[in-house]
Amino acid sequence: MATPAKVSKPEGKNNHENADEQADKEQQEAIEQIDEVQNEIDRLNEQASEEILKVEQKYNKLRQPYFQKRSDLIGKIPNFWVTAFVNHPQVSALLNEEDEEALQFLTKVEVQEFEDIKSGYKINFVSIYFDSNGYFENDVISKEFHLNDTGEPSSKSTPIKWKNGKDLTKKSSTPSKGGRKRNLEEQESFFCWFTDHGDAGADELGEVIKDDIWPNPLQYYLASEIEEEGADDDLDEEGLEDEEEGEDEFGEDEEGEGEDDDGGEDEEGEEEG
Template sequence: MFSYEKEQQEAIEHIDEVQNEIDRLNEQASEEILKVEQKYNKLRQPFFQKRSEIIAKIPNFWVTTFVNHPQVSALLGEEDEEALHYLSRVEVTEFEDIKSGYRIDFYFDENPYFENKALSKEFNVNESGDPVSKSSEIKWKAGKDLTKRTGQTPNKAGKKRQHEEPESFFTWFTDHSDAGADELGEVIKDDIWPNPLQYYLVPDMEDEEGDGDDDDEEEEGLEDIDEGEEEEGEDEDEDGDGEDGEDDGEDD
């Protein structure tokens, strides 16, 4: 019995040694992966810049992209959408060591809602290694603070996904409660920013649904016509039988 326990203990120690080697390789892999990511982040920058210059030529590109995105559209009220019509450029910048965080910049044309030409939100880690965020203070024009309007009407896209009225999209700039898991920030950085065109080109689902309704109405109309023709045919058969019966009687 003692021999078995000793062998088991030695086996556990050997497993621990091998696990330490695996952990060491994992750390080495993480460092090398980080270097590769840093390298390709730099290589992508000129293409992101070129893409931004082309996007600037397309009116309402970013508001259309956000409205077409299922998660972001659920956060947009009608007035938010109106304000985002003045959004001319979006930029996502990952910090050089990547692990420390990123920043999202929104650039706006002159608009009736706020004075800022740019709004940004930044995510990083503090000295203790805890995730934190900070953002621009929005300088709202008189009576235009969308974060204080709780009665915003959800936009058309948002209505499909939720029944409650959404808070303003712009409350995101003042919410620093969960910097380590900021859903909107991560959606913009990891989903929209790598390829916004896929969301800009999403077809209007309402139009598609509308077309489907028309088709259903046409099919129902055709069914009504078919049913009407069948009823008329039955009436004619009944009338025909009656006439034949009368003729037979007269012949007798």
């Protein structure tokens, strides 16, 4: 009985499978190497964050005397802070007439960063100092942001001791300056922000005060004056343009009259001839 011949596998198929295995192996090795490189990048990023934190802490201390000097000078300007708030496009949208009246007693705004600023949340965000006023009894009301025991951002604030009938956080139908009654659907008071602790990690008003207004409040205090100066400049430019247009028209008329005069003289000369 004849022995059956052995059937060999196609050589091309084996080569293809070997090539795929080799490609998979090289890809896996590349992924592992990329992971190692990424770990080194992450390590340097972490090191950079620590160095940046040290620099931030250093310069935060160096800035404090200047912040204090600025606050002392601002205290000499009546209604500085309420003017800065009213001139800020985002904050002004949160203010109603009664809020602005209450904020006229505001004499100082101060943002204090805690010594450990790495998380970015452990910040005494707003500390507002008021003279004695007709709205509440506190000398200071504040809102503070930090990380709680679970590592989540949270906030707390000073309870506002409102004087009788002056609680702006309670909507009422009291007449406004223009005699119009506030209805129950009107926007809530700016001071509701002090009792709002729903999402401390995304407190837009706090971020605006800390990162935008606090670094340079003077630019917002002067914003209305700058706008007025710009409007005056525009009016002056328009006036100059109108004058120039008038001069051009007047000049054209003079030239036309001169031509008529010359033409008249020529005609008279011809008649005499």
